[in-house]
Amino acid sequence: AQSVTQPDIHITVSEGASLELRCNYSYGATPYLFWYVQSPGQGLQLLLKYFSGDTLVQGIKGFEAEFKRSQSSFNLRKPSVHWSDAAEYFCAVSFSGGYQKVTFGTGTKLQVIP
Amino acid sequence: GAVVSQHPSRVICKSGTSVKIECRSLDFQATTMFWYRQFPKQSLMLMATSNEGSKATYEQGVEKDKFLINHASLTLSTLTVTSAHPEDSSFYICSASEGGSPLHFGNGTRLTVT
Numbered sequence: 001a002q003s004v005t006q007p008d009i010h011i012t013v014s015e016g017a018s019l020e021l022r023c024n025y026s027y028g029a030t031p032y033l034f035w036y037v038q039s040p041g042q043g044l045q046l047l048l049k050y051f052s053g054d055t056l057v058q059g060i061k062g063f064e065a066e067f068k069r070s071q072s073s074f075n076l077r078k079p080s081v082h083w084s085d086a087a088e089y090f091c092a093v094s095f096s097g098g099y100q101k102v103t104f105g106t107g108t109k110l111q112v113i114p
Numbered sequence: 115g116a117v118v119s120q121h122p123s124r125v126i127c128k129s130g131t132s133v134k135i136e137c138r139s140l141d142f143q144a145t146t147m148f149w150y151r152q153f154p155k156q157s158l159m160l161m162a163t164s165n166e167g168s169k170a171t172y173e174q175g176v177e178k179d180k181f182l183i184n185h186a187s188l189t190l191s192t193l194t195v196t197s198a199h200p201e202d203s204s205f206y207i208c209s210a211s212e213g214g215s216p217l218h219f220g221n222g223t224r225l226t227v228t
Contacts, residue, residue, distance in 0.1 A: 099215065100217075
């Protein structure tokens with residue numbers, strides 16, 4: 001079955017520390033992969049996407065993600081977290097191609113401590 | 115950048131009444147709009163996909179007679195929750211796409227049914 005999993009429900013990091021949020025998917029081929037961020041009570045903003053090509057993709061706000069086919073993963077990283085990065089992060093997958101119909105993971109809530 | 119306006123941001127209604135939520139694309143024509151529902155501390159669940167001028171396509175398990183979607187123009191889609199009940203209380207989010215472009219999300223509507 002097609003699915004996307006975010007194993008970590010909640011992560012706490014210190015400001016300035018590095019961050020890695022995990023995302024795994026289950027699919028017979030390579031899907032389109034996305035990371036979105038949601039601030040409390042807000043909609044979602046696209047951080048980055050992977051369709052094909054270079055497996056390390058750069059996004060906005062200093063985020064990057066690496067696609068690893070062998071691990072069916074698309075982990076999100078940031079070298080130095082800022083307090084304003086505290087939010088909910090969703091990995092999303094399009095099994096039908098394109099931006100359109102995406103399936104969202106359960107989300108990881110990031111808390112940043114001083 | 116592309117902006118999607120969702121209104122109202124919060125609404126409280128009594129059980130048995132209907133409530134309408136609007137989703138507008140302010141500076142682009144949205145050929146496709148999506149409606150999602152998000153329960154507390156959970157991910158977004160796609161409810162339906164609407165294309166301008168045609169009937170919405172509902173996801174499995176979503177009652178189309180309860181959640182009426184209208185996409186009468188390229189800039190406006192509406193979701194009407196009919197005969198609302200407390201279990202319909204949730205956070206509803208729309209997203210819009212112009213011809214397969216990246217999804218742009220509204221800021222969501224918090225519906226509380228008393």
